[in-house]
Amino acid sequence: MSIYVGNLSYQVREEDLKQVFAEYGTVNKVQLPTDRETGRVRGFGFVEMATDAEEEAAITALDNSEWMGRNLKVNKAKPKEQGGGQRGGDGGGYSRRY
Secondary structure, three states, rough: OOOEEEOOOOOOHHHHHHHHHHHHOOEEEEOOOOOOOOOOOOOOEEEEEHHHHHHHHHHHOOOOEEOEEEOEEEEEEOOOOOHHOOOOOOHHHHHHHO
């Protein structure tokens, strides 16, 4: 299982997030996706902990808590969709057809 952490500060580093979650158990992995164009953290991340009990404790303690000036959104991460999340048809965007 993995934990989704949203509404993160754009200045956060993986080590910062690891320290916060380490208070609730062993942190196996931290991921902070970055924007392809700017290289800036995208404002969310994922944390994997050693046990489900540790993850539950972290979620309960940290969801809606204030950290680095932001109220965190912390919950169980949803499984990644298969197929890369691409849309069918015209991509769902606005198109003019005459």
